[in-house]
Each structure stands twice: as structure tokens, then as C-alpha cells.
Amino acid sequence: MSKMRYYAITDVGKKRSLNEDGYIADGSIFAVADGMGGHRAGEVASITALDILRANLAKRGKEPIEQRIAGAIKQANQDIYKKALKDLDMRGMGTTLTVAIPSDGKLYIGHVGDSRLYLLRDGKLSQLTDDHSLVAQMVQSGHLKPEEAEVHPQRSIITRAIGSEADVEVDLSVEDILPGDRFLLCTDGLNAMLSDNEIAEVLRDKEDLGEAARELISWANDRGGKDNITVVLFESGGGPSSRFGRLLRIGW
Numbered sequence: 252m253s254k255m256r257y258y259a260i261t262d263v264g265k266k267r268s269l270n271e272d273g274y275i276a277d278g279s280i281f282a283v284a285d286g287m288g289g290h291r292a293g294e295v296a297s298i299t300a301l302d303i304l305r306a307n308l309a310k311r312g313k314e315p316i317e318q319r320i321a322g323a324i325k326q327a328n329q330d331i332y333k334k335a336l337k338d339l340d341m342r343g344m345g346t347t348l349t350v351a352i353p354s355d356g357k358l359y360i361g362h363v364g365d366s367r368l369y370l371l372r373d374g375k376l377s378q379l380t381d382d383h384s385l386v387a388q389m390v391q392s393g394h395l396k397p398e399e400a401e402v403h404p405q406r407s408i409i410t411r412a413i414g415s416e417a418d419v420e421v422d423l424s425v426e427d428i429l430p431g432d433r434f435l436l437c438t439d440g441l442n443a444m445l446s447d448n449e450i451a452e453v454l455r456d457k458e459d460l461g462e463a464a465r466e467l468i469s470w471a472n473d474r475g476g477k478d479n480i481t482v483v484l485f486e487s488g489g490g491p492s493s494r495f496g497r498l499l500r501i502g503w
């Protein structure tokens with residue numbers, strides 16, 4: 252399979268003074284992390300998780316990719332959990348973490364939290380990850396309708412995060428990559444502001460990945476930009492579509 256074309260960008264939004272999101276986008280690893288915690292602890296958690304993920308996945312090993320992803324995420328969880336125990340200012344910190352690794356025509360996915368991975372295939376948008384959130388549980392149990400979940404006042408409460416417990420359960424999955432597939436990794440600063448239909452509209456209408464990413468960020472900010480917003484787009488094609496194909500953190 253040809254190399255992945257990609258574009259990634261993060262924005263502090265309109266309401267926050269600090270960007271606690273982070274990402275990796277280098278053609279072989281795509282990931283987003285949305286940190287949480289006071290006194291810059293959320294930023295520490297997301298940066299730590301991404302750094303450990305990158306370092307662990309860079310190591311050569313015989314283990315299947317799924318095991319390597321799970322091991323890297325669990326290592327990040329342990330390090331963040333221990334760091335929080337040692338520093339009072341870091342108590343309660345954590346982060347979401349969603350990673351996608353393309354290899355031999357397949358996409359290997361690891362996921363904890365409520366950041367999301369979407370697939371646009373033949374013009375149809377589908378969510379490839381499950382939100383680990385209170386409202387998602389309520390929808391699954393039948394106590395809440397999906398449209399009610401989008402505006403529920405507790406929709407930001409997550410039920411699983413990196414660093415909040417000594418161990419963490421990691422969702423693992425594998426998807427085939429077909430010609431023309433376009434993938435979107437994002438933090439909830441995007442999907443809390445835009446509906447899936449609106450996200451799909453941008454991804455269908457904007458052929459250039461950079462234009463699509465910037466349009467999504469702009470639209471989320473126009474809606475209020477209540478949280479940090481991170482967008483990582485990638486699809487089968489040539490090299491990176493912009494200079495943003497790297498780890499970028501804004502709002503330090």
C-alpha cells in the first residue's frame with residue numbers, strides 16, 4: 252500500500268487559556284490525546300502518554316501490532332498514575348488516548364477515553380471507536396437517545412482514562428484500509444461542537460486534507476470553541492500534505 256497522506260492541527264479554542272491536547276502524525280503513527288487535570292496536569296498527562304507511545308512503538312519486536320499498542324498504552328497509564336501519586340499538583344490527572352497504526356492494508360487501533368476515530372468511506376461517515384463516557388453508557392443501556400446525548404450536560408464525563416487507575420482496559424480493533432478511505436482522529440473539542448453529519452459534510456466537500464482540517468477547526472470555534480480542538484486527517488496516497496505532519500502542541 253502507498254504511503255499515507257496526512258495533515259494535523261490543534262487549536263486552543265475560544266474558552267481555554269491552555270491547550271492540553273496533543274497529537275502524533277508522522278505517517279506511521281497517528282494518535283490524539285486530550286489531557287485533564289488542574290495546574291497544567293492535563294498537559295503533562297497528554298504529553299507523557301504520547302511520548303511513551305511513540306518510544307514504545309518505535310522499538311522493534313516480534314509481538315503482533317495489537318499487543319505492542321496495548322503494551323504501550325498500559326505503560327503510559329502506569330507512568331502517569333505513578334507520577335500523579337508522587338506530586339500533589341498532579342493528583343487526578345489523566346488523558347484520553349486514541350492511536351491508529353496503518354500496516355499492510357490494515358489499520359490497527361487502540362483506544363481509551365472519548366476522543367474519536369472516524370472513517371469516511373464512499374461518502375458515509377462511521378465512528379470506529381466507542382466513547383468511554385457516562386452518556387455513551389446511558390445510550391447503550393437505553394436510558395438516553397443518541398440525539399439527547401449530544402446536548403446532555405454531563406456528556407464530558409468520561410468513565411475510562413489513561414492514568415486515573417493503576418491499570419486500564421484498552422479497546423483494540425483492526426480495520427481494512429480500502430482505496431479512497433479517509434480517517435479522522437479528533438478530540439471532543441470537535442465533535443462536541445459539530446454533529447457527525449456536519450463533520451461528514453466537510454470531509455466530503457474538501458478534497459485537500461489541510462483545507463478540511465482547517466475548516467473543521469474554524470467551524471468548531473465559530474460554534475463557541477468551548478474546548479481545545481485537535482484534528483488529525485489521513486488517507487492512502489503520497490507523503491504529508493502539509494508541514495503540520497508532526498507532533499504539535501499549541502498553548503504552552
